[in-house]
Amino acid sequence: MSEQAFTASDGPREEESAPAKIAHAALRGAIAAMAMTGMRTFTQSSGLLEEAPPRSIIRQKTHGLIRVVPRAKRSAAIELMHWAYGAVGGAGFGLLPEKVRMRGWSGPLYGLVTWLGFELGLAPALGLSQSRRLRPMDRLMLAADHLLYGLVLSETRRRPRE
Secondary structure, eight states: OOOEETTTTTTEOOOEEEEEEEEEEEHHHHHHHHHHHHHHHHHHHTTTTTHHHHHHHHHHHHHTTTGSSOOOGHHHHHHHHEEEEEEEHHHHHHHHOOHHTTTTHHHHHHHHHHHHHHHIHHHHHHHGGGGGGGOOOHHHHHHHHHHHHHHHHHSSSSOOOO
């Protein structure tokens, strides 16, 4: 018996192929990164977050490469890079076994693991200044926006049963 999924327009249909699932997860990852952008705009504007990781990575590690982008477009370019990174993370989530992905906790946990990977691995490896300072509020805000990423990334709706 093949698994079926339901759509509003055509009723039952055959289950998506693996590449289609991964592409769908990548799209959700990009959208989740967009949601993070909104949360980070708030946390930075309210003084709860000093600097978002995408901007700090570009500022500290690209050796001026961002200067090829016109000054007025740099923030947009940094966001596009973050959204692309979010899409790659979403594709990674899509590669997890379906039994894991469909659990309510899997997306938020994936978001937290992604954040911990940055905090404990990527930031120190890149030598980012944030990794050398105690920043409890920044870390709390980044953990929260990665929880949001995971929540948006995960499938939180109930699926129809056969």
